[in-house]
Amino acid sequence: MVSVSLQDDNIRVKVPKGKTLRQVAATTGASMEFGCRVGDCITCVARVKSGMIYLSEKNEKELKALEILGGNVSQLRLMCQCYVRCEEGEIVISYAV
Numbered sequence: 001m002v003s004v005s006l007q008d009d010n011i012r013v014k015v016p017k018g019k020t021l022r023q024v025a026a027t028t029g030a031s032m033e034f035g036c037r038v039g040d041c042i043t044c045v046a047r048v049k050s051g052m053i054y055l056s057e058k059n060e061k062e063l064k065a066l067e068i069l070g071g072n073v074s075q076l077r078l079m080c081q082c083y084v085r086c087e088e089g090e091i092v093i094s095y096a097v
């Protein structure tokens with residue numbers, strides 16, 4: 001299981017491989033907001049402060065959406081598009097981008 005910390009809500013949970021961060025937010029009652037849930041609206045953008053390596057690669061849709069934000073988006077992810085891809089590790093997320 002991977003440890004996921006949602007810093008802004010002071011939530012820390014163990015998450016199995018394959019679970020999306022949207023699912024994590026939904027099941028923990030996190031305050032993160034979601035819109036389309038399909039990678040179009042950027043409402044769910046968040047900063048991965050550490051542990052990016054434990055998340056899925058950015059897909060085509062996510063890359064396009066993040067491009068709109070401009071600047072350095074290397075630490076940013078759409079929570080509805082990324083999922084835990086490892087069995088172990090630690091991910092720290094902040095909603096502040």
Ligand code: FES
Pocket residue numbers: 033034035036037038039040041042043044045078079080081
């Ligand atoms: S909820 Fe719209 S991009 Fe994630």
